[in-house]
Amino acid sequence: MILTLSTDSRTALADPDTVKVLAGIDANGFPHVAFKDSLRIRPDGYLEYDEIIESSDMNKVFVNAVWFGRTVSVLLLTGARRSFLIKGSVYRAIIAGWEFKERYLTARKRLGDVDLSTSWVIEPTFEREDTLEKRRIEEEERHPLLRHVDRLLHTRNTENHAE
Amino acid sequence: MSCGRNWRDNELSLARVCEKYPDAAPFVIIKIDVQRRGVVYTEDALRQVDPAIHMTNVRSDFYDKEDITPVSLLMRDGTSIFCEGILAESVREPYVVDVVDGKIVLVDDGLPIEEVSYWEKPDYYDKKTSGGVPMWHVVSARPQRITIHPNQFCDYWKTPGNGCKFCVMAANFKAGNKPSLLDVKDIIETVSEAVKEPGRNVCVFLTGGTLMGGAEFLDDEVDLYVDILSGISELFGGKRFPSQLVSTVFSRNQLARIYESTGLSTYTADIEVLNKELFNWICPGKAKTVGYDAWKERLYRAVDIFGPGNVNTGIVAGVELAAPNGFKTEDEALESMLSEAEEISSHGVGVVSCVWRVLKGTVFFRQTAPSLEYYVRLARGLDAIRRKYNINVDMDNYRRCGNHPDTDMGRI
Numbered sequence: 013m014i015l016t017l018s019t020d021s022r023t024a025l026a027d028p029d030t031v032k033v034l035a036g037i038d039a040n041g042f043p044h045v046a047f048k049d050s051l052r053i054r055p056d057g058y059l060e061y062d063e064i065i066e067s068s069d070m071n072k073v074f075v076n077a078v079w080f081g082r083t084v085s086v087l088l089l090t091g092a093r094r095s096f097l098i099k100g101s102v103y104r105a106i107i108a109g110w111e112f113k114e115r116y117l118t119a120r121k122r123l124g125d126v127d128l129s130t131s132w133v134i135e136p137t138f139e140r141e142d143t144l145e146k147r148r149i150e151e152e153e154r155h156p157l158l159r160h161v162d163r164l165l166h167t168r169n170t171e172n173h174a175e
Numbered sequence: 176m177s178c179g180r181n182w183r184d185n186e187l188s189l190a191r192v193c194e195k196y197p198d199a200a201p202f203v204i205i206k207i208d209v210q211r212r213g214v215v216y217t218e219d220a221l222r223q224v225d226p227a228i229h230m231t232n233v234r235s236d237f238y239d240k241e242d243i244t245p246v247s248l249l250m251r252d253g254t255s256i257f258c259e260g261i262l263a264e265s266v267r268e269p270y271v272v273d274v275v276d277g278k279i280v281l282v283d284d285g286l287p288i289e290e291v292s293y294w295e296k297p298d299y300y301d302k303k304t305s306g307g308v309p310m311w312h313v314v315s316a317r318p319q320r321i322t323i324h325p326n327q328f329c330d331y332w333k334t335p336g337n338g339c340k341f342c343v344m345a346a347n348f349k350a351g352n353k354p355s356l357l358d359v360k361d362i363i364e365t366v367s368e369a370v371k372e373p374g375r376n377v378c379v380f381l382t383g384g385t386l387m388g389g390a391e392f393l394d395d396e397v398d399l400y401v402d403i404l405s406g407i408s409e410l411f412g413g414k415r416f417p418s419q420l421v422s423t424v425f426s427r428n429q430l431a432r433i434y435e436s437t438g439l440s441t442y443t444a445d446i447e448v449l450n451k452e453l454f455n456w457i458c459p460g461k462a463k464t465v466g467y468d469a470w471k472e473r474l475y476r477a478v479d480i481f482g483p484g485n486v487n488t489g490i491v492a493g494v495e496l497a498a499p500n501g502f503k504t505e506d507e508a509l510e511s512m513l514s515e516a517e518e519i520s521s522h523g524v525g526v527v528s529c530v531w532r533v534l535k536g537t538v539f540f541r542q543t544a545p546s547l548e549y550y551v552r553l554a555r556g557l558d559a560i561r562r563k564y565n566i567n568v569d570m571d572n573y574r575r576c577g578n579h580p581d582t583d584m585g586r587i
Contacts, residue, residue, distance in 0.1 A: 038587070039587045072587045075587050076587045080200070106253075107253035108294075108319050109249075109292075115374075
């Protein structure tokens with residue numbers, strides 16, 4: 013049973029205005045980050061993206077991840093400036109067969125005369141809304157000791173209140 | 176090399192090899208072990224086969240079949256596990272392909288190891304040529320490759336004792352009812368159909384048995400490939416296209432003729448084993464007609480024509496340990512193989528290994544393939560040599576042959 017993503021994340025993934033970023037580490041431990049517009053949610057709840065470039069850093073990150081069980085991260089930023097973090101494990105590479113053919117044709121329809129290396133399938137294992145305001149409130153509720161004391165001074169609060 | 180009934184006690188298990196070589200992809204290690212030991216299918220696994228989707232029929236120079244079993248397997252990382260051919264009796268049990276929790280998985284010793292899927296067949300597979308020949312009789316397929324075997328027999332087998340001792344081509348040909356030479360028109364027609372399928376193929380591949388005749392030794396083989404490749408080249412407007420020829424080793428003039436008159440882009444001539452004395456024993460026909468040193472020299476000259484990264488040579492990894500003339504220990508064999516691979520690679524020729532599948536019908540059918548650990552050490556060594564000499568794996572990567580653990584390792 014895989015993690016079911018929230019409606020907000022799903023909406024963000026489906027929104028063409030959302031900026032979609034993938035991140036992972038390569039075999040040497042170097043981080044790689046890339047924009048991936050094709051990132052989408054599948055009917056079975058897995059995520060999927062189309063890798064156009066066979067020799068790209070991100071393709072190698074994904075091969076490394078599926079081989080050695082490394083985690084990859086997805087970051088979404090919506091047009092309304094809400095952001096979502098999803099972490100996952102790489103489940104499989106679609107490189108041949110009817111599924112690949114469908115994705116190959118779709119990619120070429122969308123991008124023109126391009127090739128398609130692989131459609132990578134990611135199993136989501138963790139999700140969190142990362143919008144700053146939401147995270148800031150959560151942080152102060154969960155970690156009340158992790159703040160600068162000047163913000164808590166009575167006079168400062170009064171001043172702020174007066175403003 | 177011998178291997179008793181208690182073989183699991185005598186060699187490192189899959190799990191132990193994965194632990195001992197943490198830098199080697201477990202997927203590649205599993206692939207090696209499955210290719211070495213073979214597979215059997217449970218009834219549940221066979222119920223997952225859909226002949227309308229999956230590839231169950233194949234006709235090639237070394238394997239013909241029409242039963243319901245899948246031709247081969249695909250792993251989650253996109254790597255193929257090559258299961259073609261009928262393995263000889265072995266004390267090592269094959270892996271079991273079963274269905275667990277709704278997924279098709281490899282099982283060993285009762286434990287699920289890894290999920291797999293079955294190769295899907297291409298669109299042309301159920302069609303016929305204008306002459307009524309089933310296209311799958313003419314051109315076989317791998318998940319991303321068009322595979323042509325124009326000559327399904329080999330002249331070396333016409334002289335007793337001259338065939339390569341690991342090779343099943345003669346036995347397969349004699350067991351079947353098929354022409355030795357395929358019709359070139361049928362081949363071009365089938366390839367014309369096959370290349371239309373969007374997103375299916377990344378390589379047109381030719382290989383077949385040796386044809387020794389002609390004005391110059393091997394000219395008949397060269398002529399056959401030129402005829403086929405010229406016809407295929409027309410489909411690409413005469414331009415060079417992703418393609419690989421695996422043939423007997425040709426002279427510089429013969430290679431220049433192929434290169435200049437066709438769109439062929441890469442060339443392979445398999446030396447089979449990286450040791451002169453063992454080459455003479457295992458490949459006696461090749462040794463008598465070409466010779467080990469001349470084979471290497473011709474490969475080096477091929478780089479002048481096709482360019483660095485576009486020429487390689489294959490070895491049947493493990494035959495160097497065959498009894499009675501092979502190396503006595505895996506350490507000794509490994510040191511010798513990698514040393515010679517480095518020498519060849521220093522000339523810009525890649526060395527790729529195939530896992531030796533000890534097949535029924537071969538001279539070596541009573542032999543035993545080496546340990547899993549040996550194959551992993553060899554694959555790591557070949558990968559390291561290829562990186563050291565900056566030899567590109569594109570011509571023989573995981574998408575093309577699918578039978579080279581060392582080039583699989585080049586994916587990261």
